[in-house]
Amino acid sequence: MGWPKLFVAxxxxxxxxxxxxxxxxxxxxxxxxxPPSRIALVAVVKARLIGPHALATAMEIVAGILLALAVAIxxxxxxxxxxxxxRALAPFLVASQAVPVFAVAPLLVVWLGYGMASKILMAxxxxxxxxxxxxxxxxxxxxxxLRLLFExxxxxxxxxxRLLYWPxxxxxFFAGLKVGVSxxxxxxxxxxxxxxxxxxxxxxxxxxxxLQVDLVFAVILWLSVMGLGLWSLVGWxxxxxxxxx
Amino acid sequence: xxxxxxxxxxxxAAPVLDGFSFTLPRNGFTVLIGPSGCGKTTLFDVLTGVVxxxxxxxxxxxxxxxxxxxxxxxxxQKDLLLPWLTLAENALLPASLRREKxxxxxxxxxxxxxxxxxxxxFEDHRPATVSGGMRQRCALVRTLMFDRELTLLDExxxxxxxxxxxxxxxxxxxxxxxxxRTLLMITHDVEEALLLADRVLVVSAxxxxxxxxxxxxxQKPRRPDNPALIALKETVLARLEGELDHGVA
Numbered sequence: 001m002g003w004p005k006l007f008v009a010x011x012x013x014x015x016x017x018x019x020x021x022x023x024x025x026x027x028x029x030x031x032x033x034x035p036p037s038r039i040a041l042v043a044v045v046k047a048r049l050i051g052p053h054a055l056a057t058a059m060e061i062v063a064g065i066l067l068a069l070a071v072a073i074x075x076x077x078x079x080x081x082x083x084x085x086x087r088a089l090a091p092f093l094v095a096s097q098a099v100p101v102f103a104v105a106p107l108l109v110v111w112l113g114y115g116m117a118s119k120i121l122m123a124x125x126x127x128x129x130x131x132x133x134x135x136x137x138x139x140x141x142x143x144x145x146l147r148l149l150f151e152x153x154x155x156x157x158x159x160x161x162r163l164l165y166w167p168x169x170x171x172x173f174f175a176g177l178k179v180g181v182s183x184x185x186x187x188x189x190x191x192x193x194x195x196x197x198x199x200x201x202x203x204x205x206x207x208x209x210x211l212q213v214d215l216v217f218a219v220i221l222w223l224s225v226m227g228l229g230l231w232s233l234v235g236w237x238x239x240x241x242x243x244x245x
Numbered sequence: 246x247x248x249x250x251x252x253x254x255x256x257x258a259a260p261v262l263d264g265f266s267f268t269l270p271r272n273g274f275t276v277l278i279g280p281s282g283c284g285k286t287t288l289f290d291v292l293t294g295v296v297x298x299x300x301x302x303x304x305x306x307x308x309x310x311x312x313x314x315x316x317x318x319x320x321x322q323k324d325l326l327l328p329w330l331t332l333a334e335n336a337l338l339p340a341s342l343r344r345e346k347x348x349x350x351x352x353x354x355x356x357x358x359x360x361x362x363x364x365x366x367f368e369d370h371r372p373a374t375v376s377g378g379m380r381q382r383c384a385l386v387r388t389l390m391f392d393r394e395l396t397l398l399d400e401x402x403x404x405x406x407x408x409x410x411x412x413x414x415x416x417x418x419x420x421x422x423x424x425x426r427t428l429l430m431i432t433h434d435v436e437e438a439l440l441l442a443d444r445v446l447v448v449s450a451x452x453x454x455x456x457x458x459x460x461x462x463x464q465k466p467r468r469p470d471n472p473a474l475i476a477l478k479e480t481v482l483a484r485l486e487g488e489l490d491h492g493v494a
Binding site for chain 2: 145146148149150151152155159163164167
């Protein structure tokens with residue numbers, strides 16, 4: 001472990017220790033602010049309660065990521081192939097992100113119901129934008145001389161896309177995907193807050209209503225671990241796919 | 246034969262090419278040399294169709310073409326190898342892109358060219374794992390795999406160290422002799438021009454025009470310490486310095 005990682009780990013340990021000492025020293029009630037040791041304990045002890053909800057949220061997030069990819073990749077390609085289309089679609093793309101997801105969530109629940117569909121769509125709406133923008137930027141950043149070389153070699157657009165643009169844009173794509181998966185939990189959890197029968201967002205609302213603040217924090221811990229896990233998984237795949245870097 | 250007549254290109258009303266004309270005989274090795282910024286790269290951009298010409302004609306073997314993009318192979322100072330492909334895959338790109346029916350034969354050809362250019366055993370290496378000289382030799386194989394008689398070389402050796410450069414100069418001579426290519430090369434190196442070319446076109450500052458058309462003896466390889474070559478080098482350098490002074494004045 002290098003010194004930057006040791007430094008970060010040290011800072012986190014110090015902050016957790018201060019939090020723990022503050023809770024115990026000030027004798028704060030658990031329903032106001034539980035100490036980190038209690039949160040960790042609840043996260044483990046209540047794993048059988050949290051686990052199924054986490055699985056539901058994870059499925060929504062993964063499905064949201066897949067849906068976002070299914071939309072973002074073709075969209076980036078067509079916008080790259082037809083710059084006029086990019087100019088036409090750009091305002092709608094920006095508008096889709098300018099509207100707070102909290103505003104859209106109730107509508108999606110009304111339209112798609114309390115099941116997973118509304119949460120998947122919510123996650124996808126949040127994820128697809130960074131992927132589309134990053135991938136498009138990657139395509140556009142392709143070396144001018146390489147583009148010229150492909151033209152001179154007689155390559156058509158689809159050949160250039162497969163052999164040049166796509167591999168060239170992969171690091172940008174993964175950068176966008178990492179941002180996407182980092183915020184994917186937001187879409188799913190907000191959807192569950194608005195209306196759901198399962199999921200970590202649903203469990204948080206239930207625990208909050210019962211003043212089980214330690215359980216709320218434990219769920220947040222699970223969400224953080226899921227987010228970190230997804231982020232690391234994307235990083236691992238990137239390392240495999242973009243091994244030539 | 247390549248015939249370029251009255252080629253014109255302006256950028257923001259400033260003429261870079263203004264009625265530029267020249268001819269290249271088949272299987273010849275012609276080098277274009279001139280001061281920086283005189284428009285040599287613009288000439289290649291116009292010839293390859295990267296930028297449209299404002300006027301003039303380009304004829305290849307009697308046929309008038311808008312540009313040479315479909316009939317010329319092109320090699321640059323940068324090797325332009327794709328880092329995600331192996332050296333052999335990079336060299337095979339022209340054959341892959343034209344969907345050659347006999348890819349096995351193309352692979353064999355690449356293998357044989359790799360052996361000839363000292364790249365045998367490195368077919369499966371990625372560009373990042375080999376030296377700059379090896380990458381440039383691989384780029385040379387790829388240029389040959391275009392299977393086009395006319396080859397445009399835009400300072401292909403200028404980024405290399407002196408030893409690698411010398412070895413690649415020999416390879417260029419060998420390739421011209423054995424593969425019967427018509428070569429047009431841009432370089433800033435007068436000695437390189439005089440060692441390799443059958444003909445050297447010394448050009449002026451922009452708007453570019455030919456100020457000296459030197460036909461060189463056919464005997465190759467030439468030695469850089471040849472007194473006649475040294476005298477010629479001084480003459481060309483004096484012309485180029487004169488152009489620079491003219492540009493500064």
